[in-house]
Amino acid sequence: MVSMAKFFLEFTVEESCGKCAPCRIGNKRLHELLGQICEGKGKLEDLDRLKNMSLVIKDTSLCGLGQTSPNPVLSMMENFREEYLAHVNDKKCPAGQCKSLMKYIINAENCVGCTACARVCPVNAITGERKEVHLINQEICIKCGACFEKCKFDAIYIS
């Protein structure tokens, strides 16, 4: 829901004519803040900032576009607050949409060491000998998901 709210704002930022500051600048700030939350850099107080900024934009924008632009943010924060809290408190994206917050992990119990994942990894983030448990280096992983798709043993999960 956080990334969806960000997606809706992209449209507004693009379509704003720029005549009034609340819509022109406020929506950009809202978009930036949502982006930081999606990257795991959000803080709890950012949720209040999102709400306050949204209400100011609604109240002070000149036309319908600006007056309605924060509605997705407000309604999603109200109805899916736990998802926002998971992003800022736990640095997790329950829906698995925010790449920065995802981790691909190999379950040692399921991994048979077939090496298939390591062979498809575009950045050589997976190490391990044949028939031994493999390991993903989180510092290198770019979260492309190729290993997840490739593993036939359900040994890779997303956290």
Ligand code: SF4
């Ligand atoms: S609220 Fe309307 S007038 Fe103001 S910048 Fe946005 S589109 Fe233009």
Ligand code: SF4
């Ligand atoms: S593809 Fe799956 S089973 Fe094979 S090495 Fe990778 S994680 Fe282990």
Ligand code: SF4
């Ligand atoms: S998600 Fe992509 S980059 Fe990360 S370990 Fe798997 S294949 Fe490599």
